[in-house]
Amino acid sequence: MKALVCGICLCGICVMILAPHSFTSNKLKPPGNIENLVSRERNLLHRQPLIYTFFDDLDGKSIAGELLEAWETAWQDAGWKTRVLTMKEAEEHPMFTIMENMLNSTTLNKYEKVCFYRWLAMADAVPDEGGWMTDMDLFPLFISTEESFPLPHQGDFTLHDRHIPDLMSGSKAEWNRMIDLILRTWPSHTGLMSDMGVLKEIVDNYGEKIAHIVEIHQEVCPAFFYKSINKVNCELYHKNIKGVHFSHFSKKEAFLGGWLEADIMDLFGENTKLKIENLDGQAVNKTDDGKAYLNVKGEVNNFKFFIEDNDPLLMRQVYGVHRARLGLKFIKTILQQCT
Numbered sequence: 001m002k003a004l005v006c007g008i009c010l011c012g013i014c015v016m017i018l019a020p021h022s023f024t025s026n027k028l029k030p031p032g033n034i035e036n037l038v039s040r041e042r043n044l045l046h047r048q049p050l051i052y053t054f055f056d057d058l059d060g061k062s063i064a065g066e067l068l069e070a071w072e073t074a075w076q077d078a079g080w081k082t083r084v085l086t087m088k089e090a091e092e093h094p095m096f097t098i099m100e101n102m103l104n105s106t107t108l109n110k111y112e113k114v115c116f117y118r119w120l121a122m123a124d125a126v127p128d129e130g131g132w133m134t135d136m137d138l139f140p141l142f143i144s145t146e147e148s149f150p151l152p153h154q155g156d157f158t159l160h161d162r163h164i165p166d167l168m169s170g171s172k173a174e175w176n177r178m179i180d181l182i183l184r185t186w187p188s189h190t191g192l193m194s195d196m197g198v199l200k201e202i203v204d205n206y207g208e209k210i211a212h213i214v215e216i217h218q219e220v221c222p223a224f225f226y227k228s229i230n231k232v233n234c235e236l237y238h239k240n241i242k243g244v245h246f247s248h249f250s251k252k253e254a255f256l257g258g259w260l261e262a263d264i265m266d267l268f269g270e271n272t273k274l275k276i277e278n279l280d281g282q283a284v285n286k287t288d289d290g291k292a293y294l295n296v297k298g299e300v301n302n303f304k305f306f307i308e309d310n311d312p313l314l315m316r317q318v319y320g321v322h323r324a325r326l327g328l329k330f331i332k333t334i335l336q337q338c339t
Contacts, residue, residue, distance in 0.1 A: 049080045049148035052125065053136040054118035056087055056110075067136055070324035074139035074331060080148070084136075087114075089121035095179060096120055102186060108193060115165075115195040119182065123175035130155045130171035134243060138166045138220065139327050141334060143242035157211040161220035163200035166245050170211075181210060219243075223250040223330055226257030228291035232330075234338035244334070246327040251319035252300050254326055256293060258286075260315075263322045263329065264307065275306040 055068050072082045090096060099120060103113045122133050130151050152158045155171035157178055170178070182198055191197045202210060214220075217236065223246040225233040237244070254260045265272055276284040279298035286293055304312040319326075 047149055049145040050083060050131060051075050051080045051140075051148075052083050052085055052122055052131055052133045054085045054114070054121055054133075055136060056114045056117075066324040067327075070328050071134075071136040071139065074328060078140040078143070079145040080140070083125070085118065085121040085125055087117060087121070089125045090117040093120035093124040095183070098183065099179075102183070106193065112194055116182070119175070119179050119195065123172065123179055126172050126175060128172045130169065130174065132167070132169045134168075135166040135245065135247075137246045137323070137327065138243045139246065139331050141221075141237065141241050141244050141331060142239050147242075153212045158214065159199075159203065159211050160214045160242060161245070162213055162216050163196060163203045164216070164220070164245075165196055165199055166247075167220050167243050178211070220245055222247065222253070223327065224253035224257045224259055226253065226259075229256075229258035229286065229293070230262065231257075231291075232334055232337045234334075237334045237338050244327075244331060246323055246330070248316075248319075251316055251323075254319055254322075255300060255303070255315055256296065259326055259330060259333075260319060260322060263326055264305075264318070267322070267325070268307065273306075273308050277304045277306070277312075279303070 053068075053071060055064070057064060068084065072084070075082050096117075099116060103116060118133075122131075129149065132148065132151075151169050151171065155169075155174060157170035157174040158168065159165070160167040160169065181202055182195065185198050185202050189198050189201055191201060203213060207213065219240060219242045221236050221241045221244055223244050225236045227233045251260075261274070261276070264274060278284050278295050279302060280295075282295040284293050284295050284303060301314070301316045303315040305315060305318045306312050
């Protein structure tokens with residue numbers, strides 16, 4: 001049966017899209033021939049493992065740049081070449097104007113818009129055979145360079161952390177197919193207005209019909225899970241974990257696992273005067289055996305850090321400053337404690 005085609009209008013611009021039953025990727029693969037196959041195989045023989053991410057310096061602050069540098073260091077140390085995509089690649093995609101008009105009709109801030117534009121950048125930049133893309137706060141753990149090509153599932157789009165777009169792979173045609181799906185889903189989407197929110201709706205509605213879906217914590221694990229202070233929970237960072245996600249939401253574990261305090265002392269010196277207070281103004285100290293913290297109650301993200309005689313900083317602010325350093329350190333700590 002032929003695929004049905006229907007039209008929708010986004011911000012005054014009409015887009016032709018495939019009906020839901022044609023979303024499966026095998027219906028979107030272009031017909032091949034022997035010459036194309038030989039050329040592709042020749043390209044793959046000389047191809048180095050390559051990983052992509054997207055970066056836009058939203059506010060000109062150095063913290064984001066430090067995280068990007070740490071991302072490049074982590075992947076290059078693991079044997080991969082890195083390529084950082086920008087708005088330049090997004091603007092070169094033929095669907096840019098359509099997506100721009102769609103996003104400009106919303107109240108989304110610049111960061112939230114950029115998360116959509118990264119899909120265009122990847123679809124524009126990646127070669128026909130495809131590639132891997134990560135958030136710049138996802139660092140490699142047990143992913144090998146041999147996994148770079150051929151891509152998983154013969155290049156069919158793969159979500160390696162379910163609806164969380166922190167590690168994804170697919171051919172160029174598949175990246176473009178997913179953009180069509182995002183644009184198609186947007187007008188009726190009522191949940192969280194983010195690319196992750198739209199992607200979650202797509203996954204919830206169509207499941208394996210639209211992509212190979214790896215469930216959460218099977219190939220990507222959040223950062224800083226611990227058994228006690230400075231002791232990694234190795235059960236969660238098993239050999240199938242390709243990457244560790246050092247997201248904004250990992251700051252609580254970074255603190256309670258002792259990693260954040262340790263990095264402060266490492267950065268400023270072991271004799272640095274450090275005081276941590278909870279929301280009631282009580283001192284947050286380690287237990288006598290050093291395995292946990294005392295007086296941990298209330299919203300941990302708003303605990304105050306007094307470093308030397310400087311003005312106090314909230315824990316989430318301290319985490320932002322240290323996140324890049326913590327990411328590189330935690331990967332090494334996993335490898336030391338869990339292998």
